[in-house]
Amino acid sequence: KQRVLIVDLDPQANATSSLGVDKRTVQTSTYDALLNGEVPASSILFNERLKLSLLPSSPALAGAEVELVDEDGREFRLKTALESLDKKYDYILIDCAPSLGILTVNGLIAARDGVLVPVQCEYLALEGLGQLTQTIERVQSALFPNLKVRGVVLTMYDPRTNLSTDVVNEVNNHFPGQVFKSIVPRSIRLAEAPSYGLPISAYSPSSVGAKAYESLAKELLKGDGISTK
Incomplete structure (x- = not known):
């Protein structure tokens, strides 16, 4: 734990x-x-x-x-x-x-230990991603050269839309080898959870959103050499 x-x-x-x-x-x-x-x-x-x-x-x-x-x-x-x-x-x-x-x-x-960058699978998120990348580079050059991107987390993914697929491809091209394999889908349960003052793991642990974040957490821990069995 x-x-x-x-x-x-x-x-x-x-x-x-x-x-x-x-x-x-x-x-x-x-x-x-x-x-x-x-x-x-x-x-x-x-x-x-x-x-x-x-x-x-x-x-x-x-x-x-x-x-x-x-x-x-x-x-x-x-x-x-x-x-x-x-x-x-x-x-x-x-x-x-x-x-x-x-x-x-x-x-x-x-x-x-690094920055986790959440990116919504929407067009405007790509514009914000460019601005964030510039900020990270400025911080690296002027203040903190050890700053690194630990990984990019794709969120609000809708497999029914071409746009979501395009964003996934664009982000992978922009951050090769730095995008987490676990992708968080668009989900009603995820949208509801904050209004109950609970994370999705407590609000609806069997939902697809909870499973996606559980997979992400395991991926992160595995990257740190921590067993999740």
Whole structure:
């Protein structure tokens, strides 16, 4: 059993609410970690049912970009804050916002073991993929040369459409050898799960979406040399 910490670095707090936590009730969050350069012990919430920990987001995080703009080492705040947790967790997963500001740069630099890039099988996602690639390259050249793409995760795949197939082919051409074989399909169950404050593995464990994410997790663990039998 792996010890997992989810870090919600998105002001919209989707990861937080998807794990059943109301961001309006959060007292300390990733905002405090960024501003203080350390993670307050009281800010980490442990979900007994799911057996995982969460460093939640909060409404205050929306103002962090402005507050950090004149701070020294602002791009390394999250990395510094999470270093003290290295030995407590096997995996620290950082959920970044779908934007490319200072918060996401903090997430990229803190991701020492690599970045997982989710790509929806839709045309507009390809445009965003190009922008993300440029950001990763800039971070590599200017701030953190060890940053690497661990893998690309294809999501919202619909086998009935030519577009989904085209996106799969395009992404594989763009990231040869870096695309996970496990593809997450478009699914009503996946869309419903966040509204119940549960991950798909708890909300509908026998659904195709849950099976796809289970396959992805096993693929990731196998890449780290961890047996999933």
